[in-house]
Amino acid sequence: MTPSPSTALQRLLGAYPTSFWVMWGGTLINRAGDFVIPFLGLYLTTVRGFSVEQASVVLSALGVGGFFAQSLGGTLTDRIGRKPVMVFALLGGAATLAALAFARPYAAILALVTLYALISNTYRPASGAAVADLLSGDARARAYGLLYWAINVGAAIAPVLGGLLAGLAYGWLFALNAAAMTAYALLLIRHFREPARDPQPPGARLTLIPKDALLWAYAAATFLFALVWLQGYTTLALALARQGFNAGDYGRIIAVNGILIVVLGLPINRLIATGASSRLLALSSVLLGGGFALHALQGSVALHALAVGVWTLGELINFTIMKNVIADLAPPHLRGTYQGVSGSMWGLASFAAPLAGGFLLTHRGAPTLWFSALGMALLVAALHLLLGPHLRARHAAHTDARA
Numbered sequence: 001m002t003p004s005p006s007t008a009l010q011r012l013l014g015a016y017p018t019s020f021w022v023m024w025g026g027t028l029i030n031r032a033g034d035f036v037i038p039f040l041g042l043y044l045t046t047v048r049g050f051s052v053e054q055a056s057v058v059l060s061a062l063g064v065g066g067f068f069a070q071s072l073g074g075t076l077t078d079r080i081g082r083k084p085v086m087v088f089a090l091l092g093g094a095a096t097l098a099a100l101a102f103a104r105p106y107a108a109i110l111a112l113v114t115l116y117a118l119i120s121n122t123y124r125p126a127s128g129a130a131v132a133d134l135l136s137g138d139a140r141a142r143a144y145g146l147l148y149w150a151i152n153v154g155a156a157i158a159p160v161l162g163g164l165l166a167g168l169a170y171g172w173l174f175a176l177n178a179a180a181m182t183a184y185a186l187l188l189i190r191h192f193r194e195p196a197r198d199p200q201p202p203g204a205r206l207t208l209i210p211k212d213a214l215l216w217a218y219a220a221a222t223f224l225f226a227l228v229w230l231q232g233y234t235t236l237a238l239a240l241a242r243q244g245f246n247a248g249d250y251g252r253i254i255a256v257n258g259i260l261i262v263v264l265g266l267p268i269n270r271l272i273a274t275g276a277s278s279r280l281l282a283l284s285s286v287l288l289g290g291g292f293a294l295h296a297l298q299g300s301v302a303l304h305a306l307a308v309g310v311w312t313l314g315e316l317i318n319f320t321i322m323k324n325v326i327a328d329l330a331p332p333h334l335r336g337t338y339q340g341v342s343g344s345m346w347g348l349a350s351f352a353a354p355l356a357g358g359f360l361l362t363h364r365g366a367p368t369l370w371f372s373a374l375g376m377a378l379l380v381a382a383l384h385l386l387l388g389p390h391l392r393a394r395h396a397a398h399t400d401a402r403a
Helices: 005-014 018-032 036-047 052-080 082-102 106-120 123-134 137-168 171-191 213-233 235-242 247-272 277-297 301-329 332-363 366-402
Strands: none
Touching (some): 018 123, 018 137, 018 171, 036 137, 036 171, 052 082, 052 106, 123 301, 137 301, 235 247, 235 366, 277 301, 301 366, 332 366
16 A cells, blocks of 8 residues: 555655754755855856956866865864854855955955855765764665755756846845855754764874775766766857857756756665665766767757756766765764765866866867767776775675674
């Protein structure tokens, strides 16, 4: 007998602790109110009158700040706790956005955007470590998937609301974005309980750069995966423009990504949470590379939408389980640090992806760009298969240590 929707909801809510649902609800609020960054380039060029080159420098500062913030935030998380770092990131980010709304000189805007990236991105390793503390096993894997789904539902809402608000006045973007971050911080202060953490082993030291070859191998795989994935949001629009497609065409093509994530995110999360991580990660990389290779065919809107659909499936699998893999690698007293190392690779890739992709597109052409993406993705797939036995051995060692 199929349970009623209310019974299924009660089971879902009861499967995870209250602190997790505080994070889930706060994440949805925060991402639905993430108005400033998606419209920042437009704001800088149309409202403030800066050139495209000046706006690009400001936007690249987000990646640089994210790279340093996640490494530092991870270590800070292990030193002072998950909750203080998450609250600091949200309230500090809100304050920085409020100041950015009134900034006029270019140097001040660049400095504030960099500061925003440095402060707000410390949230990421803290949240990843908090989930690892709160849950274990398959429940933890599903919890990371639920958070990823909430992020994307919010991300689907934010541009629509942001476009309406920008039509009224850009000041609303800054005010309501800061309000959403503050609301989430208040939820954490009032309702989030700092998870109990295992004591630091005698002689163990906290470190910014762990000496763990397996972690760095997964960090390299993360960087290469991100380098390919980010082409969908950097060079894809430029490549499509060369084929004669307009901004509306690109919007319809890339919308497939958000639709599939919202529709398939939860079912895929349930299907793969108990699967073999290394083989799933290899599959995700093959799908990612195969999807981008389809863009080389230079066909219709429908063909490019199909390509986006294929690489979105790879994204869904990778994003659903990668944080859990990193949590499996980490000793309990370094969970924040390990999440920070992995997350910093996304900051580095967000800086390198437009440069590398733009160079290949300009000097070698779109087919070379997309087949290079395929080659890199296949390299990542092979790396995950090679790392699989080492990941399983690490997981077994941590399980034995807790027994």
